[in-house]
Amino acid sequence: MVKMSNLSVFSGSSNPELAMEIAKCLGTGLGKLELRKFADGENYANYLESVRGKDIYLVQSTCSPQNDNLMELLIMIDAARRAAADTITCVIPYYGYGKQDRKANDREPITAKLVAKLLEAAGADTVLTMDLHADQLQGFFDIRADFLYASGPLTEYFMKKKLSDIIVVAPDVGSSKRARAYAKKFGAELAIVDKRRPKPNESEVVNLIGDAGGKTCLIVDDEINTGGTVVNAAEALIRNGAKEVYVMASHGVFASNAIERLEKSPVKEVIITNSIPYRGGSKKVTVVSIAKLFAGAIGAMHDKKSLAQILRGGK
Structure with missing residues (x-):
């Protein structure tokens, strides 16, 4: 049982339903926090209860609208630091800008690293996130960072x-x-599936390595963005004799007309988490809930217990 003394969970605007579910799994409620925008669109945050000396956990996915959600999180961190919170942990189920993790062309930024630096500069002590786009992002953080995997809840389903x-x-x-x-x-x-990208957000199947004939195919990816990658893969599998096709992804971004594209595709079911x-x-x-996964990690962190079992269980 988690020792709830000095632990408070607060939610940003991006995913209050998941934050509430995480708090419930921990046996507590969400802390009182006012979030709003000024008339000119600037974000504002005010803690309506004392956080002095507390270990606080800020639940905020930096999904679309990415800039608003990221800025709101930074302001929440700053307000908590100035209100004398003891430790501040950013619980970011979906880490926006994670795909910009390298310079693919000259004079490009590495925005995933920039976001990590912004969280640290705002005053965060720890980041808890899940299924980053690439494992090398783990090295982008100079503060403590823990990384969960959705494979446990997804495979269980x-x-x-x-x-x-x-x-x-x-x-x-x-x-x-x-x-x-x-x-x-x-x-x-x-x-x-061997593919190439003629241009950003577009993919083209070149070859299938493996035998899908008569098989139930499960396509696994970290996220579904426009849906092009998984739909093209599903069509290639059906052409190669697959019996049926399922898709499993940690993050359902569903940009542009992704849902419409999936509806028209041969995919039988799309399984995602509620990170977004x-x-x-x-x-x-x-939609499969990851609330218990995050609550377990938060509880272990707060009680200063090892996260190894939780991490191994999710991989």
């Missing part, structure tokens, strides 16, 4: 289907490591 002849599919070479970990959990084979609030109406989409 999928295993209840008791499907046979499963093959796990990486929709591109970059996601093969993640897909291999899922394949190990399911005791399944691995296939890889899902507001779509597609019956193909199933």
Whole structure:
């Protein structure tokens, strides 16, 4: 049981439903915090209860609108630091700007690193996040940072289907490591879709490495953005004789016309977490909660216990 003394959970505007669920799993409620905008659009935050000497956890996914949610989080951190909070942990289920983790062209920024520096500069002590776009982002933080994996809750849901002849599919070479970990959990084979990107947010399947014939295919990725990658992969799998196709992703970004694209695709079901609030109406989409995963990590951190078991359980 988590020792609730000196622990307070506050929610930003991006995902209050998840924050409330996390607090409930911890056996507490959300702290009182006023968030609003001035007439000119500037963000404002005011803690309506004392945080002096407390360990506070700020739940805020930096999803769309990314700039508003990130700025709000920075202001929440600054307000807590000036109100003499003992420790400030940013609980960021979805880490926005995570895809900008390297210079692909000359004179480009590495925005994922910039965001990490901004969190530290604002006064955060720790960052707790989940399923970063690439593992190397872990080295971008100079403050303490812990990284969770959604594979535990996601595989638990999928295993209840008791499907046979499963093959796990990486929709591109970059996601093969993640897909291999899922394949190990399911005791399944691995296939890889070889793709190229003619331009940003567009992908084109070149080749399928593996045999999908007569198989139930599970495409695994860190996020679904425009949906192009997973839809193209699903179509390639069906062309190669797949029986049916499921998609599993930690983050449902669903930018542009992603939902419409998935609706028209051969994908049978799309399984995501609630790291980002899902507001779509597609019956193909199933949302799996990560509240217990984050509550377990927060409880262990607050009680100064090891996170190793939680991290191993999620991988």
